[in-house]
Amino acid sequence: MKYLLLVSHGEFSQGLKSSLAMFAADKVEEVVAVGLKNGESVEQLADRFKQQLAELGTGNSFVVLGDIIGGSPLTTVCNVLAQADILKQTIVLGGMNLPMALNAVMLKDTLSGADFVQAVLSEAQSSLKEFKPSSDLDDDDDEDI
Template sequence: MKQLILVSHGSFADGLKTSLAMFAGDKIDQVMAVGLKNGADVDDLAVEFSRRLEEDNIDSGTGLIVLADIIGGSPLTTVCNVLEKRGLLDGAVILGGMNLPMALNALVMKDVMSGDEFATTVLSEARNAVQEFRIGVSDDEEDDI
């Protein structure tokens, strides 16, 4: 079984995990959310994340999928540094620009697909979800204005 790790600035990852529970509550125990809290520094995040890895018994036998709000951001680089120090970074799939469709697809597909196929599918679904919502106006409604 693979573990999904949501990483963000602030409490975005926590909120996303709460939303995921509405759609895939039976898998929510396979999701960890960590964020760089306002006023905290990356050392605080590293300590918290290390503690959480120990509590959840994450070891080299656990496949990891890391979704981050921003690629290259300090929360993600901190999480990657902790994973590297623990020998957990090799084989991890790391994707950025997370949104709810991305996280939901990652959670549902993580034990079905792997590698490039997994990354391509999850990223494609995330991109497809980003679009403008337009409300259509019928001719009859325009006449009433």
């Protein structure tokens, strides 16, 4: 099975997985969330993630989304995947957000390689913008407020 692996500092990855369940409930069993807990060492994270990998069984592949490229959680998870000889066929992207994760979980089984990366990163980038609420309210029409 191909899993979407969310990696973060703290509980961000768990919260993102919970949010994904609202949009893609049928795919949430294909999402694994792992976060570096406050006060936890990277060695403890590595051991915990090795246990998760063992529970998933063999023959799986991964798309990894990390909160920060180069951050301890992501580098630790990548090291564990490399030790398990899984990293070379894994796509790893950083700067995860909800639109990126939603696209990744929906497209991971239909697109691959550069096409997958382009689709997921495009969605992530296009979702980053300032929201400017309309201020064209008519002062006489208070019901619209």
